[in-house]
Amino acid sequence: MRREPRIVAFCCEHSGKLAAGDESSSAALPDNVGIISVPCSGSVQTIDILGAFRAGADGVAVFGCHEGSCKHVTGNKMVKKRVEYVARTLEEIGWNRERVAFFPVAAVESKVFRDRLAELSENVRDRIHGYEKCLGKQSESAP
């Protein structure tokens, strides 16, 4: 049985959260995605991202405002650097660095939001299935 990748999306409440829409919006997000709303993408800590992986997430997305449009001026820049740090740490431990990514998005860009989530899911899904196939069994998510 193929398992859907579990994605955690940290969403800035000024951009990502709005682009995600709410439960009543017509294009509902898939069940495998968990949204965590934050006051600024810059408040997402490195430990939160690693914590998400530790808790069983297969992929982590951070949605923040576009460059130059952070309500708190430098929040999105800071979190991008932390995402890069996590990506390099993942590489260092033998994991695929594409499991974590920062996506700039504006409040109205619902489609972009969904597209990016889909991209991340795809990147991650291939890995899970490849690993499982190679082990000939279902297992925890693979590096």
Next chain:
Amino acid sequence: MNHYSKTVNSGVRLERISVNKRVLVVGGGMAGLETALKLTRLGYEVTLLETAESPGGSILSLSSLYGLSGESDLLVQSRIEAIKQNPAVRVLTGARLVGVTGTVGDFRVEIEQAGQTIENRCGAIVVATGLEFGEELPGTGSPEKTISHKELERRLVDLQQSETNRSRMPSNICLIVEDEGVDSAMFSASALKNALAIKRLSKSSVFVCCDNVNVAGSGLEELYREARSEGVVIFRLEDMRPQVRETRTGLAVTVKDSSAAAPGGWQGLIEIECDLLVLPERATVPADGVSLQHLLNVSCDSDGWFQENNVWAKPVESNRRGIFFAGGCRGNFDVEDILAEAKGAALEVHNLLRHGKRLVPVGRVAVDASKCAVCLTCLRSCPHDAIEILVDDKGHNKAARIIDIACEACGICVAQCPANAIQMLADQFRDQDVAVSV
């Protein structure tokens, strides 16, 4: 899909914090004067700083560029008079801001005047330091044949006064309206007005080159049509900076205007022969402006104008609560806009200080002093200057502290702290929240 929203924690409480109702306006030009006047009408006491020996600002020397020809004196003089007679405004000329500490509601400023340092306290600061025009022109070109818009203005004034000079007007005049770092809004109006004036005063041919003629001001659309109907030729500057080369008789300016392109490959490169080339001089924040940015710890855009070019940067607001910008220092050039901004800034100040006290949520973000290593990371990272280092009575550093009245609860400091010493009580998510979400 799981949505995880903020958990409001009862650890946050509201406090009434007193704010100083005095306002500091930095800059005594059009914007500064208008802001000060509006503030007094709203009942505030104002300290107005001006580095020059008398207020008035750059509009006094640039009146015709603004298209006001002579009216500017009236506009400014009447305001200066009103300020001088108003006991609620303390005007300090020959004065500069040299130090700012504190936060919204309680700024402590140091002003230098005639070698003395004056200390002042205020609840809000409005920066209206205006702009100045550089003398250097972009590109090369011989000085006799290449002049600035300001210089053209001056010559036109001479022309109007003397009949004999009119016949000596160069036969072909080319006005370039924009360049790197110079917005078309700056010179569109004056270029059209001057082009029209040249056509009416002489037999010269006039060419105006501009990527987008900015007619977003009252009367400019009509001015544009008038200029064109009286024979001013307007070319578009597309993609390419105009190339200037010297010819035997004068200058040749090459511009690209694809609307003039013919089918079959011609790119629309047009060479304009002219005897006089008018180039846009760069407007910048006055030299003092750069140090003002660091003094106040506020953002500027890539051209040096105050206020980030950011969708959240509402007019007159800065990244620091209690500090506002108005007028030319924001790269604004239109007089009506500047006056509107000045009034707007005064109203924002009023919004902030009106009750003499502000209801502030306290404790949304808090530092655990026992864990704080005073590494200064949070202080450096805060985009709103809402963190200070507490000192004890002997002046020793104790710990960082969040200044609640300026804090925007963005959580950046929380994320940056290497000692986990800062917590955000509201909007908090923890490991178990993440786990549930997964």
Next chain:
Amino acid sequence: MIVAERKPIAEIRQMLESHRKILVVGCGACVTVCMAGGEREAELMAATLDLVFRNDSKCFSVDCVERQCEPEFLDPLTGKVNANDCVLSMACGVGVQTMAAQFPHVPIYPGLNTHFMGRPLEQGLWSETCAGCGNCILYKTGGICPIARCSKSLLNGPCGGSVNGRCEVDPDNIECAWQLIYDRMKEAGTLDLLDEIMPPKDWSDSAHGGVRRVVREDVML
């Protein structure tokens, strides 16, 4: 302050491979400030190791003390240390050794490489500033240390490898200390101090002279 950096994960992994219960201990002093081993970094380390050893049944716990170089701060850890198979110390070399002295029967692994005494040039960038040579001559060199900041620790001016103010050892990252000294002293108007020729350094006061001690009998209990 002391500037250190986290060891590569691969190396730490090897250290911890054979242990099951690991206590990661951070330090609240220098390594907090240089973002290498404070409480936050200790947590990050534990989280990362959790992912590294995902399919093994290892157990990581985290703690942090004010300073790992003081026995009084380590006493409260005793219970936790004994409840684990080993400790991964996120302190500088001093802290690791103090832990090892306090808990001789528990393997104490260093999670960091301790580099130098230095200062931040900007947030996130630290540079070596003091070599602990034991005989400070900063008043003679405009407040810039040629021992620590000159690649050759020269005492009487630059060598021929000083080009455009950069050191030939690593022009991209190292400024020529003597250029800096000259510029600083020129601005201060104290260039005449450089006329004094400094004799060959007596290195016996530095690490080269053997293990050093500092004693203040008047404060001893």
